[in-house]
Amino acid sequence: MMKMAFAIGWGKISGPCDYKVGLGELSEEEEELVLKCADEFANRAKTQEIRSEEAALEAAYQIVDFVCGIEGIELDSDQRDYISNYVMLHSWGFAFLQILLKDKKIEEIAVLGLGKPAYVYIRGAGWKQTDFGFFSENSYIDAINKMSRTLGRRITYQNPRLNAILPDGTRLHASIPPVSKFEITLRKFSANPITAPQLAMLKTASAESLAFLWLAMQSDSNMLIAGNTASGKTTTLNALFNFIPLNERVVVLEETPEINIPHPHMTRMIAVSELGISMQDLVADSLRMRPDRVIVGEVRTRQETEGFIESILSGQARGTYATYHAKSAKEAVLRMKSCGVLEIDIPAIDLIVVQRRIGRYEKGKGIVESRRIVQISQPGTDEPEKVDDIFIYDYKLDCLSMNPDKKAVSATRIWQKLRNTFDMGDEGLFAEIKKREKKITEMGKKGLEMEKVVKEVKDF
Numbered sequence: 001m002m003k004m005a006f007a008i009g010w011g012k013i014s015g016p017c018d019y020k021v022g023l024g025e026l027s028e029e030e031e032e033l034v035l036k037c038a039d040e041f042a043n044r045a046k047t048q049e050i051r052s053e054e055a056a057l058e059a060a061y062q063i064v065d066f067v068c069g070i071e072g073i074e075l076d077s078d079q080r081d082y083i084s085n086y087v088m089l090h091s092w093g094f095a096f097l098q099i100l101l102k103d104k105k106i107e108e109i110a111v112l113g114l115g116k117p118a119y120v121y122i123r124g125a126g127w128k129q130t131d132f133g134f135f136s137e138n139s140y141i142d143a144i145n146k147m148s149r150t151l152g153r154r155i156t157y158q159n160p161r162l163n164a165i166l167p168d169g170t171r172l173h174a175s176i177p178p179v180s181k182f183e184i185t186l187r188k189f190s191a192n193p194i195t196a197p198q199l200a201m202l203k204t205a206s207a208e209s210l211a212f213l214w215l216a217m218q219s220d221s222n223m224l225i226a227g228n229t230a231s232g233k234t235t236t237l238n239a240l241f242n243f244i245p246l247n248e249r250v251v252v253l254e255e256t257p258e259i260n261i262p263h264p265h266m267t268r269m270i271a272v273s274e275l276g277i278s279m280q281d282l283v284a285d286s287l288r289m290r291p292d293r294v295i296v297g298e299v300r301t302r303q304e305t306e307g308f309i310e311s312i313l314s315g316q317a318r319g320t321y322a323t324y325h326a327k328s329a330k331e332a333v334l335r336m337k338s339c340g341v342l343e344i345d346i347p348a349i350d351l352i353v354v355q356r357r358i359g360r361y362e363k364g365k366g367i368v369e370s371r372r373i374v375q376i377s378q379p380g381t382d383e384p385e386k387v388d389d390i391f392i393y394d395y396k397l398d399c400l401s402m403n404p405d406k407k408a409v410s411a412t413r414i415w416q417k418l419r420n421t422f423d424m425g426d427e428g429l430f431a432e433i434k435k436r437e438k439k440i441t442e443m444g445k446k447g448l449e450m451e452k453v454v455k456e457v458k459d460f
Helices: 026-044 054-073 077-091 137-147 198-199 207-217 231-241 281-284 302-314 328-338 406-410 414-421 424-444 450-459
Strands: 010-012 108-111 118-124 126-129 130-132 161-165 171-175 183-187 223-227 250-254 266-270 291-298 319-325 351-364 366-378 390-392 399-402
Touching: 010 054, 010 137, 010 406, 026 054, 026 077, 026 118, 054 302, 130 137, 137 171, 137 183, 183 319, 198 207, 198 231, 198 302, 198 424, 207 351, 207 390, 207 399, 207 414, 223 231, 223 328, 231 319, 231 351, 231 450, 250 281, 266 281, 291 302, 291 366, 319 328, 328 351, 366 399, 406 424, 406 450, 414 424, 424 450
Parallel strands: 223 319, 223 351, 250 266, 250 291, 291 319
Antiparallel strands: 010 130, 108 118, 108 183, 118 126, 161 171, 171 183, 351 366, 366 390, 390 399
């Protein structure tokens, strides 16, 4: 592969390409002009705050005209447009990543190193190689630090790892030597969050299982959503909050902001390890905040796991929720025990919802991935790792169904909790699940957006 752009530190790469970024190539003279304009942009930015891409592009046009006037350079209209765009991307934006982040079809962006093309993960089509990459350490680090500027974090050779969330919700992970040879991973989140009925339409979960979870979310139940990386755990947790009344007070405790729910009475607190503020500290703070619901974000470490369990055991809210890395309910229980959680405390978790990223081979396409909830279980009372399955996934039929042993289902602690909450017997609860299953299917077919789903749930 050969570098086509060099002075600005990022640009087009020749060679195989499955996805074109859509930026033209710059000549050496044009790159020199971009750098001169970038210097002028930096000078003006010292006295003029630019908050939007539109304002940055307008400023770039003005600066290009100004610099060209001084240098006696004439540009045609096309040149003026793409050079101004380069100036904006280089001076204010995230280089070519700014363009990739706008493509709604892209779910993930990966930079593998300097001089290498970036890759994008296209929804429904998998990984594709782009025709752009970074060439210099300075441009690479500059793009990362611009992305993390809203959180006041920076990546440096003294702090070579960084996790942050962009204003649009995109999750950023980046690292530099000695941790890696310059890596960036950007995981995008939809501007329009997926709703619970959409989970049914996408076959992530069955309408029947969502009807059951609807009941569980409206009861005093605690829930752990487990699964492998990128299986959609946070997406599902966000969607399940469609079933929570908007007037309830929600306290969100996270290390990296990811939770996106419509509740106006929501308070978010962030654990900052650099400042010595831990998840347990936030849990202790939340005890004084009188929440109706608590979300402990993504639980990974021993400290975060203990914080999640502590929040449940305190009984401070009607429900505490978190996501967790585990491939089954049994594995989730065993991992929690290895993190120091007492066996006697684990049954305080009412439900473990397991979601997995499943790959199936299709001729001519290779491995095609789908996201599925494969298990809804409750930790055993006496031996937590001996879980009680309430919903079971059939891999051959690609279907999540309630355990056919209805007596086993009605004997679970969560079922007793639903009986008490809704003042119904077993037959009444089974009938209610069927009623809500029909409603979820109806909303899914209508394609209702989140606000309308929340309203219909409230009025149901």
